[in-house]
Amino acid sequence: MEKCPVCKGEIKLGFTTFTVDLEETIIVIRKVKAQVCDQCGESWIDDSTSLLIEKIVEEAKKKHSQVEILTLTA
Numbered sequence: 001m002e003k004c005p006v007c008k009g010e011i012k013l014g015f016t017t018f019t020v021d022l023e024e025t026i027i028v029i030r031k032v033k034a035q036v037c038d039q040c041g042e043s044w045i046d047d048s049t050s051l052l053i054e055k056i057v058e059e060a061k062k063k064h065s066q067v068e069i070l071t072l073t074a
């Protein structure tokens with residue numbers, strides 16, 4: 001079992017809410033698959049998930065919306 005580098009707690013597979021705060025836009029992405037620390041709530045996402053988030057951020061920037069809230073289900 002992996003240990004959290006922050007608090008040495010147990011890291012488990014779960015979901016997190018990912019927030020991106022840009023100058024024009026705030027993007028909130030819910031249900032992002034992540035490794036989450038049981039103890040302090042620190043979370044880590046894998047490369048394919050971060051690529052997906054990058055795409056979402058790019059799309060939101062193009063739309064010039066102020067707030068973008070979405071839920072990942074996959």
Ligand SMILES: [Zn+2]
Nearest residue numbers: 004007037040
């Ligand atoms: Zn921790």
